[in-house]
Every structure is written in structure tokens, then in C-alpha cells.
Amino acid sequence: MRLSPELVASQNHSVDMLRITELRLPLDHAEGAVRAAIVSRLGLQDTDLHAFTVFKRSHDARKKTAIVLIYTVDCELAAEALQVDVLQRFAADPHVRPTPDTGYHFVGHAPVDFHAEGRLRPLVVGFGPCGIFAALILAQMGLRPIVLERGKEVRQRTKDTWGLWRQGVLNPESNVQFGEGGAGTFSDGKLWSQISDPRHLTRKVLTEFVKAGAPEEILYVAKPHIGTFRLVGMVEKMRADIEALGGEIRFEQHVSDVRIEGPEGARHIRGVTLASGEQIRADHVVLALGHSARDTFTMLHERGVFMEAKPFSIGYRIEHPQGVIDRARFGPHAGNPILGAADYKLVHHASNGRAVYSFCMCPGGTVVAATSEPNRVVTNGMSQYSRNERNANAGIVVGITPQDYRQDGKADGPVSPLDGMAFQRLWESRAYELGEGGYMAPGALVGDFIKRQRSSALGSVEPSYKPGVHLTDLAQKGRGSLPDYCLDAIREALPAFERQIKGFSMPDAVLTGVETRTSSPLRITRGRDFQSLNVQGLYPAGEGAGYAGGIMSAGVDGIEVAEALGAAVLGVPPVDARKASKASQL
Incomplete structure (x- = not known):
């Protein structure tokens, strides 16, 4: 098959650049090897290659003694006619194609005098990753959003969070869950996602992060991350851009209440009430709450906003020496600076029908106290950009369904959307009791957990959780730290994971409980127009609404919600729903 120049030009992308995928080179390849590989792959002379950029770099470590790097590169040849010739020669090769347009295109922009007409400004409730990108896109469209964040600005919030970690003092309104930057600020800062992304919105997220101070490598490494310290400054820069x-x-x-008017079937948001008593009028409100805004979920449920129970997962954090994971994953190449600290992704289907999987793996990181409510213990994981702490940690969690956590004792029928929160609170309170107060977390050595016995002394792995870990019997059936079916499934999964990562079930590895906030326990359901099913003008978004899971997917969801709101306000056609991300249509 040959493409004519006219056909090539008619594609929805320019032939100015060519993209080559699956360009494989040894881990220790020489400088200049990428350029040589491009020239060889295309059958050209070196002078024919004008320039190239690396769009993505990943690695294949399945053969530990011969790890290879895999490149996707965008190439500019010396003449457009030469590029057309290459496309014709490689017409049947899926790995040589015109570079797609990954730039961001706004759905519209407000005219200069738009706000002179006295229009109400859109509100964004919450300033985590979803709220930040919703507000940024609205601002870039000229719609001057007002953001309402229950927590504090990021640097003061960081001080409050350290107050819990170092002194055991919790501020319920300023912590890992609440405040500028959201829960993602105290995480590994992972910037990759498995969502479908036909419009390259993840590229928009990454580009804005680089503008805000993130390292440029996040634009091309396969699993980019930033880390907490860098995220703080970036969040401040993005806030300044919005302002x-x-x-x-x-x-x-x-936000303590919402004002909804109109009869059933034609209800519309008309504003919000703050805890101070102040009322703010608005016809368009983005709810970017985060997964821990339990009081707000309750208020919305009482006001009749449609929501439904959804599955989530619960479990523990597990810690190993990072070197154990590096050697298991990279063999003799462990410690290579290009590879960095190794991660993993594990799944086991237990004999009791439960799925056990690793969640939010943090290489070279720490386990952190992530509660937002008094007298409850919640764990999470975080890493700095360097990922150079002694331990690796990850959630080892079990999937649960609404039928598992329903509170009314019935065997069937609808489950209250608020039942999942009650279930989370039950086990978070139990963890506080097992930790014997002071926000100490209950912990156990993996060897003792598998044997169902109490841990009395640490081994070679020092747990990183602060304020501290109180060793106990996490696996005691009927009186344990999780439901019995979770305990059984995790005890079965740990030796199974050993078969994939040598050392995973080492007796001295540490389990710390409990991990309950893997995702929102409910979904504030929306339609294809991104609005609530029964309240016009209300746009549920991000993790709290049940439409994202991590910084990247939350950011993308914020963009899409802002586009839908902007299109409605400006009276322009919305983005074709068929081109929206898969996450947005869950």
C-alpha cells in the first residue's frame, strides 16, 4: 500500500513530524544511539534526520540480565517530500506514523465584556487535582471561577499535617485529605493513569505541571512522578496562574449547604452556604470534593442529590527494604539511575472469591497517617521525587462491594450511598483502638500475620509510619483489624506474591493498618453532559464523585467537567461525548 502526498496531507495531523514507536535499545546504550537507531529504522542517511524528540521512554525488565529501553520518538526529516516518502514505504507498519496532534484545544473563550453583564461566576468546591484543573481551564476560558477550599493553603496545611505525624495532633480541616493540593500532595505524585485518553488530555496536565515547575522528564518517562516537596511549589504556581x-x-x-430550587425533574443549583453563614449565588457548581468529604456527602444526600453506593477496597500498607524490590525486579541492574527505585503491581484471586491487589505503590517512600477524623487511624503512602528512603511500601487491599458493607442487614435491594462511609469508620476506629491511641497505627510482621500470631518485636524492617506503630495481632479472626474474609484473602495472597517477587513474604516485612480510603465509597452519578442526574448546573467531578483515582485521572476529569460547564455557559457545542475519556463515563 502506498499513500499519495494528497492523501497524507488530508490526514487529521501534519506530516511535519513522524512518530516511531517500539524503538528498542539496550539499557546501557551509548550516547547518540537513539539517533543512529532512528536513521537505521527508516533506512535514511544521518543528514536526512533534521531533529528528533523523545516522546516516551519505558523499559522492559522481563529478562533481568538484558533490560531494554523502549522509545517513542518524533522525528523531523530534512524535507517534507522525504517524510511523505517514508510514510509511503512504511504504510503497513503501525510503528511509523505521522505524529498526532497532542496540543490542547479550548471549546471556547468568553468575550471581553462577558462579565460586564452581571453574570454569576462558576464555583469550584475543592482545590485538589480535579479542582485545580477545573479552575485552571475555566480561568483560561475567561470565566473567572471562584474556588472554595475547606482547608488551608498548602504551606500552612503542610505544617498542620506534620503536627499529626510528629506530635499526634489532628486538625480535622487541614490534613492529608483537606487543603490546597488535595490528597495527592502527600503521595508519590504519580502522574500516569490507565484511562482511555483519545484527546491527549493527560498531555495537557503534564504540560501545565512543567510550566508550574515540574521536571521536564515527566513529559516522556513512562511512569512520571513528582513527589510531595515539588508538588507544594507547583500547586502555589498554579494557584497564582488562576488568580x-x-x-x-x-x-x-x-460548604455546609447547597441551595437547590425547582420542582422534581427540573431542579437547579442556585448557590451554596458556607459554615460561616455566608451565601454565594451560582448557577454552575463543580463538586471536586475528594473522597473523604464525608460531611458534605451526607449533606448532599439529605438535599436529594442523586448518588449511589460503589465498590472500593480496604487493607493494609506493607513495607519491605527497597533493595529487596529492586533486586527482585531488576536483578544485576538494581540501582541503575535510569531505572530508579523499582515498583510493582500484583493481583491475586483468593480461594474465597476475593481479589487482593497492590495499590498506590510508593518506591523509596514512607507510610503516612492520613486520617481526617478524630480517634480514627488511616494509612496511605508517599514518596519524594528522589524516592531514596529505605523502604518500599504499597497498599495490599481487598475489593469489597456494597453488599459487603450495607448497614441494614438485608440480603438484597438498594444499599444506602452512605453505608460505605460507616463501614470505613468502623475499621478506622478499630485501628485506633488496636494502636492504643495517639494515632499510633496497629502493625504486625508478615510472618506473624500469616501464622495468626501477635507480633512482639520488629525484625530487620523499621516501619516508617509516624506517630508510630504498635505491634499487635492484626489477623485475629472475629476480633481482627479487618473483616475475616479480608484477613483470609490477604494471608493467602502474601505467599502467592512471593512467587512473583522474591522476598515479598519475608517474615520481617511489616504490615500497618488500615488502608480504607482507596477510593470514594459512593458515586455522585452524572449524565453524559457531566451534570448531576437530578440537579441541573451541578457538576460532580474527580475522586470524591467516583470518577477518578489519582492525580492524573482527577486532573483529566477536572478538564472535561470544566469544558462541559464552559460550553453550557458560553453557548458553544460541547465536546463529542464519544471522545471523552473512559473515566468520565463510568
């Missing part, structure tokens, strides 16, 4: 475009960010503004 420079006419947006307004208000901290310590807890």
Missing part, C-alpha cells in the same frame, strides 16, 4: 486570569481562591471556606 492572574481572574479566578479567586478562598481558603478555609467549608
Whole structure:
């Protein structure tokens, strides 16, 4: 098959650049090897290659003694006619194609005098990754959003969070869950996702992060991450960008009520009430709450906003020496700076029908106290950009369904959307008791957990959780730290994971409980127009609404919700729903 120049030009992309995928080179390849591989792959002279950029770099470590790097590169040849000739020669090769357009295109922009007409400004409730990108896109469209964040600005919030970790003092409104930057600020800063992304919105997220100070390598490494310390400065820069475009960010503004008017079937949001008593009128509100805004979920449920129970997962954090994971994954190449600290992704289907899997793996990181409510213990994981802490940690969690956590004792029928929160609270309170107070977390050595016996002394792995770990019997059936079916499934999974990663079930590895907030326990369901099913003008978004899971997917969801809101306000056609990300249509 040959493509004519006219046919090539008619594609929905320019032939200015060619993209080559699956360009494989040894881990220790010489400088200049990528360029030589491109020239060889295309059958050209070196002078024919004008320039190239690396779009993505990943690695294949299945053969540990011969790890290879896999490149996707965009190439500019010396002449367009030469590029057309290459496309014709490689017409049947899926790995040589015109470079797609990955730039971001706005659905519209407000005219200069748009706000002179006295229009109400859109509100964004929550300033985590979803709220940040929703507000940024609205601001870039000229719609001057008002952001209401219940927590504090990121640096003060960081001080409050350290107060819990170092002194055992919890501020329920300023912690790992609440405040500028959201829960993602205290995480590994992972910037990759498995969502379908036909419009390359993840590229928009990455580009904005680089503009805000993230390292440029996040644009091309396969699994980019940033880390907490860098995220703090980036969040501040993005806040400044939103404000420079006419947006307004208000901290310590807890939305305590919503104003909804109209008869059933034609209800519309008309504003919000703050805990201070202040009322703010609005016809368009983005709910970017995060997965721990339990009081707000309860209020919305009482106001009749449609929501439904959804599955989530619960379990523990597990810690190993990072070197154990590096050697298991990379063999003799462990420690290679290109590879960095190794991660893993594990799944086991237990004999009791439960799925056990690793969650939010943090290489070279720490386990952190992530509660937002008094007298409850919640764990999570985080890493800095360097990922150079002694331990690796990950959630080892078990999938549960609404039928597992329903509170009314019935065997069938609808489950209350709020039942999942009650279930989370039950086990978080139990963890606080097992930790014997002070936000100490209950812990156990893996060897003792498998044997169902109490741990009395640490081995070679020092747990990183602060304020500290109280060793106990996590696996005691009927009185344990999780439901019995979770305990059985995890005890079965740990030796199974050993078969994939040598050392995973080492007796001295540490389990710390409990990990309950893997995702929102409910979904504030929306339609294809991104609005609530029964309240016009209300746009549920991000993790709290049940439409994202991590920084990247939350950011993408924020973009898509902002586009839908902007299209409605500006009276322009919305983005074709068929081109929306898969996450947005869950």
C-alpha cells in the first residue's frame, strides 16, 4: 500500500513530524544511539534526520540480565517530500506514523465584556487535582471561577499535617485529605493513569505541571512522578496562574449547604452556604470534593442529590527494604539511575472469591497517617521525587462491594450511598483502638500475620509510619483489624506474591493498618453532559464523585467537567461525548 502526498496531507495531523514507536535499545546504550537507531529504522542517511524528540521512554525488565529501553520518538526529516516518502514505504507498519496532534484545544473563550453583564461566576468546591484543573481551564476560558477550599493553603496545611505525624495532633480541616493540593500532595505524585485518553488530555496536565515547575522528564518517562516537596511549589504556581486570569481562591471556606430550587425533574443549583453563614449565588457548581468529604456527602444526600453506593477496597500498607524490590525486579541492574527505585503491581484471586491487589505503590517512600477524623487511624503512602528512603511500601487491599458493607442487614435491594462511609469508620476506629491511641497505627510482621500470631518485636524492617506503630495481632479472626474474609484473602495472597517477587513474604516485612480510603465509597452519578442526574448546573467531578483515582485521572476529569460547564455557559457545542475519556463515563 502506498499513500499519495494528497492523501497524507488530508490526514487529521501534519506530516511535519513522524512518530516511531517500539524503538528498542539496550539499557546501557551509548550516547547518540537513539539517533543512529532512528536513521537505521527508516533506512535514511544521518543528514536526512533534521531533529528528533523523545516522546516516551519505558523499559522492559522481563529478562533481568538484558533490560531494554523502549522509545517513542518524533522525528523531523530534512524535507517534507522525504517524510511523505517514508510514510509511503512504511504504510503497513503501525510503528511509523505521522505524529498526532497532542496540543490542547479550548471549546471556547468568553468575550471581553462577558462579565460586564452581571453574570454569576462558576464555583469550584475543592482545590485538589480535579479542582485545580477545573479552575485552571475555566480561568483560561475567561470565566473567572471562584474556588472554595475547606482547608488551608498548602504551606500552612503542610505544617498542620506534620503536627499529626510528629506530635499526634489532628486538625480535622487541614490534613492529608483537606487543603490546597488535595490528597495527592502527600503521595508519590504519580502522574500516569490507565484511562482511555483519545484527546491527549493527560498531555495537557503534564504540560501545565512543567510550566508550574515540574521536571521536564515527566513529559516522556513512562511512569512520571513528582513527589510531595515539588508538588507544594507547583500547586502555589498554579494557584497564582488562576488568580492572574481572574479566578479567586478562598481558603478555609467549608460548604455546609447547597441551595437547590425547582420542582422534581427540573431542579437547579442556585448557590451554596458556607459554615460561616455566608451565601454565594451560582448557577454552575463543580463538586471536586475528594473522597473523604464525608460531611458534605451526607449533606448532599439529605438535599436529594442523586448518588449511589460503589465498590472500593480496604487493607493494609506493607513495607519491605527497597533493595529487596529492586533486586527482585531488576536483578544485576538494581540501582541503575535510569531505572530508579523499582515498583510493582500484583493481583491475586483468593480461594474465597476475593481479589487482593497492590495499590498506590510508593518506591523509596514512607507510610503516612492520613486520617481526617478524630480517634480514627488511616494509612496511605508517599514518596519524594528522589524516592531514596529505605523502604518500599504499597497498599495490599481487598475489593469489597456494597453488599459487603450495607448497614441494614438485608440480603438484597438498594444499599444506602452512605453505608460505605460507616463501614470505613468502623475499621478506622478499630485501628485506633488496636494502636492504643495517639494515632499510633496497629502493625504486625508478615510472618506473624500469616501464622495468626501477635507480633512482639520488629525484625530487620523499621516501619516508617509516624506517630508510630504498635505491634499487635492484626489477623485475629472475629476480633481482627479487618473483616475475616479480608484477613483470609490477604494471608493467602502474601505467599502467592512471593512467587512473583522474591522476598515479598519475608517474615520481617511489616504490615500497618488500615488502608480504607482507596477510593470514594459512593458515586455522585452524572449524565453524559457531566451534570448531576437530578440537579441541573451541578457538576460532580474527580475522586470524591467516583470518577477518578489519582492525580492524573482527577486532573483529566477536572478538564472535561470544566469544558462541559464552559460550553453550557458560553453557548458553544460541547465536546463529542464519544471522545471523552473512559473515566468520565463510568
